[in-house]
Amino acid sequence: MKRRRVLPWLVLAGMLLGIPGLSRAAGLEVQVVEASNTAMGEDERLGPLLPQLRAFYRYTSFRLLERRVLSRDGGTVPMPGGRRVVVSRVDGRLRVKIQGKDRVLLEGTYRVAPGEPLLVGGPRHREGVLIVTITAVP
16 A cells, blocks of 8 residues: 555656656657737647746737657757757756857756746847747656
């Protein structure tokens, strides 16, 4: 009986702590979102992310520009203006790099729990900014 109670905690701890053997089962969904205070409104394709975007960013319009599912090891997703976001796994964490045409605009390493999106505010774009969301998916 006790064995059944321990297993879920081990799985949860592995996800939160980034233990490589447990976290490798997930792919990565990367979305590039344009946020602005224009009359463009909200893109319903963003679904459950909309409340989080509204809570973290003071913009009234959110539009999905790109959505890709990457392998569990990461990859590259194009962004407007010749930029790109590069995502890779390092020791159970995600390394995120937003690259411009000639320089790195942002670089960081983050811990992500499966199913919980990481929101990364990116560079200016048109009348607003680009936001990158990354979610570990099964």
